[in-house]
Amino acid sequence: MKKSFKISNRLYGRASKTIPLATQTFSKSSMQWPLGAAPMFFEKAKGCYVYDVDGNKYIDYLLALLPIILGYKDNDVDRAVKKQINKGVIFSMSHPIEIELAEKLNTIIPYAEMVRFGKNGSDVLSAAIRLARAYTKKDLVLVSGYHGWHDWFIGSTSRNAGVPKEVRRLTKNFKFNDIENLTYNIKKYNNKIAAVVIEPDGYSPPNKNFLKELKKICRKNGILIIFDEIVCGFRTSLGGASEKFNIKPDLGCFGKSLGNGYPISAIVGKKKIMNLMKDVFVSGTYAGETLSMAAALATLNKIEKLNVPEKLSVLGKKLKKLTNRKIRDIELNDYIEFAGNDWWPRLIIKKNNQSFLLHLLRQEFIKNGVFMGSSFNLCLAHSNNDILKNSVSKIEKSLLNVKDILKKKDPQNFLEGCELKSIFSVRG
Ligand SMILES: Cc1ncc(COP(=O)(O)O)c(C=O)c1O
Incomplete structure (x- = not known):
């Protein structure tokens, strides 16, 4: 479902006048999130949910760049x-x-x-x-x-x-x-x-x-x-x-x-x-x-x-298995996969056009109410079966859209918002 980012976009314009890059880190900037098709400002959070300034709600798999291990506002x-x-x-x-x-x-x-x-x-x-x-x-x-x-x-x-x-x-x-x-x-x-x-x-x-x-x-x-x-x-x-x-x-x-x-x-x-x-x-x-x-x-x-590390690992393993199954069912497995450690499953983009796919995935995840970067960043508040099911279903809907777009003659034309720019890559 298409979301409105009217307030977010207005704040971005205002922030750009006083704050270089309009934010405090490259990772939260419009270099990494398609301005116009992504929220640039969040205003509240609880557990594993975040709410942007336009009132849109997301299951958050970014977790403020990982300080949140229990959940927001624990x-x-x-x-x-x-x-x-x-x-x-x-x-x-x-x-x-x-x-x-x-x-x-x-x-x-x-x-x-x-x-x-x-x-x-x-x-x-x-x-x-x-x-x-x-x-x-x-x-x-x-x-x-x-x-x-x-x-x-x-x-x-x-x-x-x-x-x-x-x-x-x-x-x-x-x-x-x-x-x-x-x-x-x-x-x-x-x-x-x-x-x-x-x-x-x-x-x-x-x-x-x-x-x-x-x-x-x-x-x-x-x-x-x-x-x-x-x-x-x-x-x-x-x-x-x-x-x-x-x-x-x-x-x-x-x-x-x-x-x-x-x-x-x-x-x-x-x-x-x-x-x-x-x-x-x-x-x-x-x-x-x-x-x-x-x-x-x-x-x-x-x-x-509460033995949180064990819980994060169990959850990550399930998420990896279930999302990879969807990826295979939708026949996107030549393009993407979740891999790596159970406690920190990583999104692998297999095709060359990394930035195009990253943009498309982020845009479609956001539309379906999932906020995710390049990995499942997990916290204790995620470890609940309803949240797991809901996440997998939102990810499935996003991936079906991605598949439809990839089938088009000109998929590039379906990117929304401003183009992403790479920061650098140092993690193998
Ligand atoms: C592995 C690693 N080391 C160091 C840092 C730097 O930490 P900070 O951003 O809190 O200065 C980060 C931040 O993302 C990191 O991921």
């Missing part, structure tokens, strides 16, 4: 935040809740011995890189995947405008799950690599033995291992990838799901490295903000109590 989390509001948000000295949360993370994350907090994933990844350089007295960093917007990482991508050449050359890329490529790069940058940064579990799980081999090679070469668990943390398993694959890195970064939407991130790791923060400068006015810490404690307790 009662337990909001109650903990309100209780903390009554005491104050932030203070001139530390608050005991910082210790409580640090101890909780130490208990659940196998390699966490000490903890510091930040607000965004990028904050704590920058802290980890600085610590690794200080510890190893080396400068180069080897990465695969996406690790935030700060100079040290973004300089290594095609979106490197504004990052000095001297900084860009300090970060090198290697292929995840490819030990040969890792070894090649370590040899190539002989003795200069401070750390290897990976998302240990993501769209795809690590190959058998990849993490163990990586650890062996890094140990041999005096290279620290940093796990970027910003997405997989608390989702793949309560204790993250380290718990799931039984392997301990030197440092790890968590964010997103930690606060169920309240802004908090954490760097955790070995005492001997973390304690370098007595000299290495890591600091933030809002790093000790207590509302997000109260939210984090309530979120972690609930994830643990």
Whole structure:
């Protein structure tokens, strides 16, 4: 059913005058969502449902770029935040809740011995890189995947405008799950690599033995291992990838799901490295903000109590199976498929014209009341049979429309709204 985006479009025009890109991140911008055929502004959410400013309702499989793990406006989390509001948000000295949360993370994350907090994933990844350089007295960093917007990482991508050449050359890329490529790069940058940064579990799980081999090679070469668990943390398993694959890195970064939407991130790791923060400068006015810490404690307790990672995996597996069945029935399986980890099923576009298909799918999903990017981002509130059935039926209707359009002589003419533009691609 065609939706109206009248208010959304008007707000977009207004926002464009004062906010570059009319939003705070590339991923929420009109580069990724067809302006005119997609809502640009949401105004409220509850559970797994979001409502745009024109009053359209969607089952949300984007989840605000993944901080929502329980559901929007979770009662337990909001109650903990309100209780903390009554005491104050932030203070001139530390608050005991910082210790409580640090101890909780130490208990659940196998390699966490000490903890510091930040607000965004990028904050704590920058802290980890600085610590690794200080510890190893080396400068180069080897990465695969996406690790935030700060100079040290973004300089290594095609979106490197504004990052000095001297900084860009300090970060090198290697292929995840490819030990040969890792070894090649370590040899190539002989003795200069401070750390290897990976998302240990993501769209795809690590190959058998990849993490163990990586650890062996890094140990041999005096290279620290940093796990970027910003997405997989608390989702793949309560204790993250380290718990799931039984392997301990030197440092790890968590964010997103930690606060169920309240802004908090954490760097955790070995005492001997973390304690370098007595000299290495890591600091933030809002790093000790207590509302997000109260939210984090309530979120972690609930994830643990209800075994949320297991529930997300069961749900993802079902969604993958049911949607792939529809895709095959509708004979779109030459074009698309859902694949990868059960806790984070990913939409694979098989044909070359990626951006055309992505645009068409997003446009048709939106028409049918499903808000989805390139994966099923899952939260506890999705795990209900009615929501599952409803989602699959909405996706089926969308796919039937997509099939009809693909059969036309000129499918390009059926794209609605402005054309999408690619940001960059770093996830394999
Ligand atoms: C794997 C990974 N690392 C780091 C980041 C950066 O986190 P933030 O956007 O909170 O700075 C992201 C954000 O999407 C991410 O997915």
